[in-house]
Amino acid sequence: MSNFGDGIPFKNVEFALRIALVKAEMEKREIDALLISEPSNICYLTGYEAWSFYVFQMLVVHRDLEEPVWIGRFMDAVSVRRMTYLSDQSIRPYSDDYVQSVDRDPVDFLVSQLREFCPTLRAVGVETGSFYYSGHTHVRLLSLLPDVQLKDAELLINWIRIRKSSVEIEVMREAGVIADAMIKEAVDAAEPSMRECDLAAVLYRRMISGTSEIGGVYTSSAPYVLSGTRAGEPHAPWSDRIIGTDVPVNIETAGCRRRYHSPISRTIFLGKPSDAYLKLADAVTEGIEAALEVVKPGVTCAEVEFAWRETVARHGFHKEARLGYSIGIGFPPTWGERTASLRASDLTVIDEGMAFHMMPGLWLDNTGVTITQSFVVTARGREDLTKFPRKLIVK
Structure with missing residues (x-):
C-alpha cells in the first residue's frame, strides 16, 4: 500500500523542484509575483486539496521568497497546515466577514498582504483564463495596484505540470x-x-x-x-x-x-x-x-x-x-x-x-x-x- 492516502503526499524535494521550475518561467517573463487561483495549480505546488475553492483563495509565488504564500478563509487554514509543507508565516488567512460580504472584499486583503510580504511588486502574473479568477478580482486588482503591471500568466503552471514525475x-x-x-x-x-x-x-x-x-x-x-x-x-x-x-x-x-x-x-x-x-x-x-x-x-x-x-x-x-x-x-x-x-x-x-x-x-x-x-x-x-x-x- 502506498503512503499517498493522507497528509502531505510527496517529499519536500518534489515540491521544491516544482517551485524552481515555476520561478524559472517567471524570471523569463519578468514576473515578480504570481497569483495562482486554479486549485489544480495550488495543489501541484503545495499538496493542498481541500474544498475551499468556492470562496476566494490565492497562492502567491514570489521569485525572491523561498515558500509560496497561501491566502484564504480562516477555517481552511487548519487543512493547509496538515496537507502542506508551508510554515505558519506563509499561511495568511482572512476573517469570515470577508466571505460573500457586501462590506469587505477579500481582494483588498490579498493586496494588503502582497504589499507586506513581497520584496518587489513591479509585475504580477495572473491566471486570466482560470475558472476561479473572476472579472471582479481582475478589475479590483487593477484599481488597487495602479503602480503594478498585471501580466497574463494563463497556463504558465499547467504547461510545467504536463510532464509528470x-x-x-x-x-x-x-x-x-x-x-x-x-x-x-x-x-x-x-x-x-x-x-x-x-x-x-x-x-x-x-x-x-x-x-x-x-x-x-x-x-x-x-x-x-x-x-x-x-x-x-x-x-x-x-x-x-x-x-x-x-x-x-x-x-x-x-x-x-x-x-x-x-x-x-x-x-x-x-x-x-x-x-x-x-x-x-x-x-x-x-x-x-x-x-x-x-x-x-x-x-x-x-x-x-x-x-x-x-x-x-x-x-x-x-x-x-x-x-x-x-x-x-x-x-x-x-x-x-x-x-x-x-x-x-x-x-x-x-x-x-x-x-x-x-x-x-x-x-x-x-x-x-x-x-x-x-x-x-x-x-x-x-x-x-x-x-x-x-x-x-x-x-
Missing part, C-alpha cells in the same frame, strides 16, 4: 486501479431492469471506497451514464429511466487519488447489437489501437490524431471533436489540464512523462460508442494507466 505517475497508477474496479463493478451490475441513476450509484460507491488497499475520492466531473437513444449525448446527466433491452450504455468516469485522475470510458451493450452498431464499435476499437501504436516521445499530438482519423475514415466515419487531452491533477469542473490536445491542429511534441486520456468516442445522432484509454508516455512508448479490455462489452 515518477511519484506522480505512481499516484495515477493507483487512480487507474480504482477506475478499472469501477468499470468492472458497473459491468457486473448492469441489467435491463436497472435505472441509469442506480448504475451511477454503483460507480460512485467504488469511486469513493476504492479497493481494500487504496481509497478513492470524488472526481472532478460526475460520471456520465447514458443509455439507449441518449447514448448519442456525450455530456448529459443520468436520469431515472429504465435502461431496457438491446441498447448501449455509455459510461465515462475516472478513478481519483489525491486529486490525480485516470479516466476511463466503456460501452456496455445489453442484448444483441445490430450489425451496424457492431461496425461502429469495430471502427472505434481499430482506430484507438492504431492511434495508441503511434504514441512515443518525439511525435506530435497531430500525428497521433491522424492515425485515428485515417483508420476510422476507412470505415466511413469521422470525428469532429478532439481525440484526447492531457490529464493529471483535477478539480471541478474538469480533470483535463487545459494544455495539449490530441487533434489535427495541435503540433505539441509528445514527451516522456506526459499523460493523456485518449477519448475516441463516436456519437452519431441517437447512438454512440465510447471506448477510451488513459496512458502516460514512457521513454519508448506508453504505459496504460487503466487495464480494462478495450472492446465493446456485450452482456
Whole structure:
C-alpha cells in the first residue's frame, strides 16, 4: 500500500523542484509575483486539496521568497497546515466577514498582504483564463495596484505540470486501479431492469471506497451514464429511466487519488447489437489501437490524431471533436489540464512523462460508442494507466 492516502503526499524535494521550475518561467517573463487561483495549480505546488475553492483563495509565488504564500478563509487554514509543507508565516488567512460580504472584499486583503510580504511588486502574473479568477478580482486588482503591471500568466503552471514525475505517475497508477474496479463493478451490475441513476450509484460507491488497499475520492466531473437513444449525448446527466433491452450504455468516469485522475470510458451493450452498431464499435476499437501504436516521445499530438482519423475514415466515419487531452491533477469542473490536445491542429511534441486520456468516442445522432484509454508516455512508448479490455462489452 502506498503512503499517498493522507497528509502531505510527496517529499519536500518534489515540491521544491516544482517551485524552481515555476520561478524559472517567471524570471523569463519578468514576473515578480504570481497569483495562482486554479486549485489544480495550488495543489501541484503545495499538496493542498481541500474544498475551499468556492470562496476566494490565492497562492502567491514570489521569485525572491523561498515558500509560496497561501491566502484564504480562516477555517481552511487548519487543512493547509496538515496537507502542506508551508510554515505558519506563509499561511495568511482572512476573517469570515470577508466571505460573500457586501462590506469587505477579500481582494483588498490579498493586496494588503502582497504589499507586506513581497520584496518587489513591479509585475504580477495572473491566471486570466482560470475558472476561479473572476472579472471582479481582475478589475479590483487593477484599481488597487495602479503602480503594478498585471501580466497574463494563463497556463504558465499547467504547461510545467504536463510532464509528470515518477511519484506522480505512481499516484495515477493507483487512480487507474480504482477506475478499472469501477468499470468492472458497473459491468457486473448492469441489467435491463436497472435505472441509469442506480448504475451511477454503483460507480460512485467504488469511486469513493476504492479497493481494500487504496481509497478513492470524488472526481472532478460526475460520471456520465447514458443509455439507449441518449447514448448519442456525450455530456448529459443520468436520469431515472429504465435502461431496457438491446441498447448501449455509455459510461465515462475516472478513478481519483489525491486529486490525480485516470479516466476511463466503456460501452456496455445489453442484448444483441445490430450489425451496424457492431461496425461502429469495430471502427472505434481499430482506430484507438492504431492511434495508441503511434504514441512515443518525439511525435506530435497531430500525428497521433491522424492515425485515428485515417483508420476510422476507412470505415466511413469521422470525428469532429478532439481525440484526447492531457490529464493529471483535477478539480471541478474538469480533470483535463487545459494544455495539449490530441487533434489535427495541435503540433505539441509528445514527451516522456506526459499523460493523456485518449477519448475516441463516436456519437452519431441517437447512438454512440465510447471506448477510451488513459496512458502516460514512457521513454519508448506508453504505459496504460487503466487495464480494462478495450472492446465493446456485450452482456
